Amino acid sequence: MTGLITGTGIKCLPLQAATFIPKIHMKEQKTYILAIESSCDDTSAAVLLNGKVLSNVVATQKIHEEYGGVVPELASRAHQQNIVPVVHTALNKANIGKKELSAIAFTSGPGLLGSLLVGTSFAKSLALALHIPLIEVNHMQAHILAHFIEDQGQDKPSFPFLAMTISGGHTQIIRADGFFDMTVIGETIDDAVGEAFDKSAKILGLPYPGGPLIDRYAREGNPGAFAFPKPKVDGLDFSFSGLKTSILYFVRKHQKEDPAFVEHHLKDICASIQYTIVNILMDKLKKASKETGIRQIAIGGGVSANSGIREALKKGEKKYGWKTYIPKFEYTTDNAAMIGITGYLKYLENDFSSQNVTAKARFKV
Amino acid sequence: MEKILYSLREIEAVASRVLGEARGKTLLFHGDMGVGKTTLIKAMALKLGVGDMTGSPTFGLVHEYRDKDGLPVYHFDFYRIEDETEALDMGVEEYLYSGDWLFIEWPEKIGGLLPEDAVDIYMEELEDGRRALSF
Numbered sequence: 001m002t003g004l005i006t007g008t009g010i011k012c013l014p015l016q017a018a019t020f021i022p023k024i025h026m027k028e029q030k031t032y033i034l035a036i037e038s039s040c041d042d043t044s045a046a047v048l049l050n051g052k053v054l055s056n057v058v059a060t061q062k063i064h065e066e067y068g069g070v071v072p073e074l075a076s077r078a079h080q081q082n083i084v085p086v087v088h089t090a091l092n093k094a095n096i097g098k099k100e101l102s103a104i105a106f107t108s109g110p111g112l113l114g115s116l117l118v119g120t121s122f123a124k125s126l127a128l129a130l131h132i133p134l135i136e137v138n139h140m141q142a143h144i145l146a147h148f149i150e151d152q153g154q155d156k157p158s159f160p161f162l163a164m165t166i167s168g169g170h171t172q173i174i175r176a177d178g179f180f181d182m183t184v185i186g187e188t189i190d191d192a193v194g195e196a197f198d199k200s201a202k203i204l205g206l207p208y209p210g211g212p213l214i215d216r217y218a219r220e221g222n223p224g225a226f227a228f229p230k231p232k233v234d235g236l237d238f239s240f241s242g243l244k245t246s247i248l249y250f251v252r253k254h255q256k257e258d259p260a261f262v263e264h265h266l267k268d269i270c271a272s273i274q275y276t277i278v279n280i281l282m283d284k285l286k287k288a289s290k291e292t293g294i295r296q297i298a299i300g301g302g303v304s305a306n307s308g309i310r311e312a313l314k315k316g317e318k319k320y321g322w323k324t325y326i327p328k329f330e331y332t333t334d335n336a337a338m339i340g341i342t343g344y345l346k347y348l349e350n351d352f353s354s355q356n357v358t359a360k361a362r363f364k365v
Numbered sequence: 366m367e368k369i370l371y372s373l374r375e376i377e378a379v380a381s382r383v384l385g386e387a388r389g390k391t392l393l394f395h396g397d398m399g400v401g402k403t404t405l406i407k408a409m410a411l412k413l414g415v416g417d418m419t420g421s422p423t424f425g426l427v428h429e430y431r432d433k434d435g436l437p438v439y440h441f442d443f444y445r446i447e448d449e450t451e452a453l454d455m456g457v458e459e460y461l462y463s464g465d466w467l468f469i470e471w472p473e474k475i476g477g478l479l480p481e482d483a484v485d486i487y488m489e490e491l492e493d494g495r496r497a498l499s500f
Contacts, residue, residue: 040426078454112427114456189418190403198445203398208445241403248399361429 035340038119039111043082046336047094055093079118105343108136109363116359146338167301168194186236196240221271380408393472396488
């Protein structure tokens, strides 16, 4: 007993062992999850308490300034520079200390390997140091489970439902039969839908990222002004690379007669492009709903902000009896809160990872 | 530098020829948008035995495929990169010196980072719709 008071090393061990075991068994207690997402461009960290988001932070220059600036010689890559300040800020905003954490969840894939490695190594080290469980999360599953974050003040889908994840990096239709019982039933064979928007915008001379600009101009244009061919792809898969080429040829052809063709018809061109892209998505979604008999549709990914897609989903509600779900925008783009809710759901199922877990550039749902 | 003229029907033969004759495994595809860089790269990946080209969604920067022996084949598209720092931030150097097949679209964007022995492939569209390729 004297050891508990005198030596810090001895004092720590029994205390940690005592807190570690009850946290796993007493699920009705407060479960704090620290979540880390670093699959692509952004480094993000979040803290959740029992499925509720206490903080959800994406690395920005401001965070670096508050933290004392970037130390370039310590890190050559953005994620390495971001990870410590972002986690620090997330804990501060949640107003908890790292010792209160119950587990650490992190994106292990899919994504850019170099980016994933930063989050993975950080999560593993911190979990080891704090002597708490580690939970690996599939980024694509997390996009779908973002619908189950508690504080959104809206209905959650019930199983089974169809999830369509649409962003700059992904285009997938997934059948979800349970939190961790998901099947990809359709996905893009080339460009993602967000890329299709951005590359089309580039052809029109709009700045990157041009997707939101196309949406803005499209609202004032005539979607029937010009017709673009829709790709013929079997089953529920998507293809967007052909559309880019046909837009290019279309613009080139008209510029021969009128060099300022794009400027003269920008709104109509944008509306027609958006109409075509939305139709490509909706055709497959309708087909998926018909084939599976499922009419609950959950949308995720940054492109879910597109007004054309939102309108089409509303129409689907009236016409096909769909019930559609879109999370808050901050939970649709790449974010750590969705990793946190997935981590929490895995925590409830005692689904932990060992220290041998690795980052995976390819990671199927 | 010999020019290969081809139409879409002949893409498989062209894909085999580029794979067989290129002096290196890092291939840089130069050409305007719509000239068919992605189409040719996909045909080459098929020739290497890549069965599944989905499942690597990374904002179009890099698609990682597996060839028939399970070895990685990397397909880069740097069109959205604004400067080389962004490519460094994603850890591009690890890929560039991996010794695996690298097919790179818009290599101009990361000109300063490319290995010396990378093979330049130039593609253009002809008046009659065929493509001309040289390397």
